[in-house]
Amino acid sequence: MLLKVYAATVLKHSVIVRKLCRLYSSSVKMSLEQAKQVAAYRAVDEFVTNGCIFGVGSGSTVVYAVQRLAERVETENLKVTCVPTSFQAKQLIVKHNLTLGELDTSPVIDVTIDGADEVDSHMTLIKGGGGCLLQEKIVASCSKKLIVIADYTKDSVKLGDRYKKGIPIEVVPLAYVPIQKKIEAMYGGEVKLRKAVAKAGPVVTDNGNFILDWLFTNQDLDWDKVSNVIKMIPGVVETGLFVKMCHKAYFGQPEGNVVERQ
Numbered sequence: 440m441l442l443k444v445y446a447a448t449v450l451k452h453s454v455i456v457r458k459l460c461r462l463y464s465s466s467v468k469m470s471l472e473q474a475k476q477v478a479a480y481r482a483v484d485e486f487v488t489n490g491c492i493f494g495v496g497s498g499s500t501v502v503y504a505v506q507r508l509a510e511r512v513e514t515e516n517l518k519v520t521c522v523p524t525s526f527q528a529k530q531l532i533v534k535h536n537l538t539l540g541e542l543d544t545s546p547v548i549d550v551t552i553d554g555a556d557e558v559d560s561h562m563t564l565i566k567g568g569g570g571c572l573l574q575e576k577i578v579a580s581c582s583k584k585l586i587v588i589a590d591y592t593k594d595s596v597k598l599g600d601r602y603k604k605g606i607p608i609e610v611v612p613l614a615y616v617p618i619q620k621k622i623e624a625m626y627g628g629e630v631k632l633r634k635a636v637a638k639a640g641p642v643v644t645d646n647g648n649f650i651l652d653w654l655f656t657n658q659d660l661d662w663d664k665v666s667n668v669i670k671m672i673p674g675v676v677e678t679g680l681f682v683k684m685c686h687k688a689y690f691g692q693p694e695g696n697v698v699e700r701q
């Protein structure tokens with residue numbers, strides 16, 4: 440009898456603990472989403488003006504930026520031309536009935552708002568966690584200003600402090616093995632072929648290439664130099680290192696405020 444009561448009490452408590460854990464993890468998720476949203480809204484409100492050519496970044500934080508842009512276009516009757524950085528970005532533009540542009544007709548972009556996987560204290564970025572780095576870098580390079588929007592978990596002192604998945608590198612499929620070996624020989628660490636989740640085999644980018652993720656060990660490298668050296672390896676299309684490109688970063692905080700860095 441005593442044993443039964445004991446077992447029932449343990450069971451009851453473990454159910455309560457599980458419920459509390461679920462509640463905690465959903466509130467963390469909630470505050471991350473809120474943090475993304477406040478950063479995105481702030482950036483769109485500060486940088487999007489009537490008549491501007493706007494570069495639309497990729498990823499989950501950009502979804503909020505496009506949402507805010509669509510609200511402003513509707514309520515303020517703004518004329519904004521949106522140039523996408525990925526298939527996802529193009530879909531967002533179309534879904535919100537915004538004006539779709541392209542680099543052929545809008546080669547100079549006023550401002551691009553994009554997410555990042557990590558931002559260091561020098562405003563060097565890791566991008567490409569979602570596989571969209573090539574078009575993002577092209578659009579950023581055509582932009583007068585690149586503005587980053589992110590939640591507080593992306594704000595680092597050194598690259599690799601917080602983002603543990605490595606630096607994405609887009610490569611031509613037939614060259615992926617020699618590129619892996621060359622990067623490992625030059626800089627150490629491990630270079631992994633990114634595998635798809637709902638497909639057998641590797642991730643294939645919007646441009647038909649593969650993604651390598653370089654799990655670097657030395658956090659004190661000269662990232663500008665490293666990016667240029669890696670880009671010179673035949674078969675490398677682009678790296679996810681964005682050096683000296685970011686004009687300003689907005690980090691949404693769990694409390695709902697936004698920290699800005701320039």
Ligand SMILES: O=C[C@H](O)[C@H](O)[C@H](O)COP(=O)(O)O
Pocket residue numbers: 496497498499500501553554555556565566567568569570571572575
């Ligand atoms: O490839 C993806 C892009 O570089 C994203 O901008 C980056 O991964 C950040 O995405 P999110 O806003 O989802 O964290």
